[in-house]
Amino acid sequence: MGIKLAELLDEEQILDINSYDKNVIDKVRLLEELDETEKKSIFNIIDITISRKRLKDNLANVLQGI
Known part of the structure; x- marks a missing residue:
């Protein structure tokens, strides 16, 4: 689709998530390196x-x- 995976995530949501979700988001961001x-x-x-x-x-x- 021509966009980075991290761009699919709303930055406001990232600020309001718990530590478990932050771990998931960190892994999604790392997927971009694959x-x-x-x-x-x-x-x-x-x-x-x-x-x-x-x-x-x-x-x-x-x-x-x-």
Whole structure:
């Protein structure tokens, strides 16, 4: 898209976040140092992890409704 990852973050939000979130933001900023192939690999891992979490949560919700 031609923009840096850090530009996607609102600077006002950065000032109001807790230390855990600052750690995440620091890691996002460091992603800018990776080449495109490395970034795609990291994003794929993140996407897979989120998908697995959502599937697990959805299955848990279904089982609770039984």
